[in-house]
Amino acid sequence: MARSEIQTERMINYFIDATAKLIKEEGIKNISIRKIAKEAGYTSSTIYNYFSEVSHLIFFAGMRFVESYIEDLPKYSARAKDPLEKYLSGWECFCDHSFKEPELYHAIFIADLGEHPEELLKYYSSMYKFDTIQLDEELEIIFTEQNLSKRSKEVLEKYAEKGVFKKEDIEKLNEITILIWQGMIISLLNNRVNYTPEEASRKTMEYIRDITFNAANIDPIIKD
Structure with missing residues (x-):
């Protein structure tokens, strides 16, 4: 895996981790890009470099639950x-x-x-496998x-x-x-x-x- 891909995956996981933590502590209704950015230690604009909307982050983080x-x-x-x-x-x-x-x-x-939920779902499947099931x-x-x-x-x-x-x-x-x-x-x-x-x-x-x-x-x- 190229260094840029590793960095991208690392950043994505930072934001998913932050979202999962907020879901557990505050519930889905209270999630916002601003809160996620603050929890992850980055700006909201940085998040938008990786996710086009907050529903994508909630989806990824939610799958962990x-x-x-x-x-x-x-x-x-x-x-x-x-x-x-x-x-x-x-x-x-x-x-x-x-x-x-x-x-x-x-x-x-x-x-x-x-606009493209299928691509998001495919991407999730490629990131997280359940091979042990x-x-x-x-x-x-x-x-x-x-x-x-x-x-x-x-x-x-x-x-x-x-x-x-x-x-x-x-x-x-x-x-x-x-x-x-x-x-x-x-x-x-x-x-x-x-x-x-x-x-x-x-x-x-x-x-x-x-x-x-x-x-x-x-x-x-x-x-x-």
Whole structure:
């Protein structure tokens, strides 16, 4: 790696470290470029040499706080008895963790990341690898594709190859599932519902299971 690349990576990590520290101490709502610059010991203009907007810094720093989700996913998957349960266990793990920290997961998976979010997501994936996580082929996509809609669709396609779903049902199932999850996150953040994290996860998974069983032609009552 060239010296300039090393320096760039070092500076980027300075600012991500500062952002992560502020998120932990003050919460995402209170983050600003000015505060990040002060914490890192640089000027705001220096930050803009590396990041075009504060949402990018929040995204990068926020990913450091999802380690418990990453660690728990194989555990949830291991409890599944068949491919359908394995697919649903992935969503259950995601719901259990995301509704405990809705601001964080909103910032990472829903918030506007600017004009080219795909490039940002690819860059993150290149910087941080999760090689120590052992997952089945279907779930490995979660760590190689950070776009929630795209990765969920790719997971569904893998299960469709196993005969769990019909390929023609994937697009609709994927969109409805994500809209259900997004709706709960936004409702929690806007104080439109008064659920505990556990209640929010349970209700969301109830809806996700219903539409998933329907797509798989399984009676939800029989499956439960």
